[in-house]
Each structure stands twice: as structure tokens, then as C-alpha cells.
Amino acid sequence: MIVITIPLLIGSCQKSNLPAKSRAQSPDHPTASSNGPAGFPPAVMNKSYPGSGVVVQINLQEGWIEINHEEIKDLMPAMQMEFWVRDKSLLDQVKTGDRVDFIVLETTGGEYLTELKKTAPDTTR
Secondary structure: OHHHHHHHHHHHOOOOOOOHHHHHHOOOOOOOOOOOOOOOOOOOOOEEEEEEEEEEEEEOOOOEEEEEEOOEOOOEOOEEEEEEEOOHHHHHHOOOOEEEEEEEEEEOOEEEEEEEEEEEEOOOO
């Protein structure tokens, strides 16, 4: 029994390459918050919120994208954060540095992008 337990403990302690914020929002690690960020109302579950920003990083294998986004009205202030996508093929349409419009769906399992489209290259850099 001890021989089996030790390998299981060692395997469960491996460091993930995914940012901590994203791990908390992954489908395997659901989170739910009854309160929104300061100055914002609580998120409405299963409601879609439109947003826009600039792509910072894409992880095709795991299915998430990091976006430096503007304020998402009635959901959150402007910030840089990772979003999971339900359909990984959305990530094939954009690259780092692209300006994008997106739709984020707030669920009890976290926030997910349901739509993502390139609008124009970022010319502010």
C-alpha cells in the first residue's frame, strides 16, 4: 500500500506550466464567485459579455488565450488575463499581437470565450 501511495503523491505535486489564475478557472478546477470585482455588479451566470483587447499569449494545446482587455461592461475592469475557450479552433484564427473582439460567457465553472475574432493589428507598440 505504501509503494502505491508514494508515486501517487509525487505525481500530484508536479508543477503545471499554466498560470495559477488559469488553473483556477480550468474545467477541472471550477470556481464560482458570488461577488464581482469592486465597483462591478456580481456576474450573471450563463450571460455573454462582449469585450475587446490585444492577444498576449496563446496556448493551443491546453485551450486558453491571454488577452490584455479593456473594461468588460458589467463584468470586470480592464486587465490582462487568461481565458479558456470551449472550442480550441477559435485560437487558430488569431496570433499574438492581434487586436480582437470576443464574447466571454460567465459560468459556475469559470469564464469561457465562446467567440473570438481578429479586428485589426495592434499599432500602439
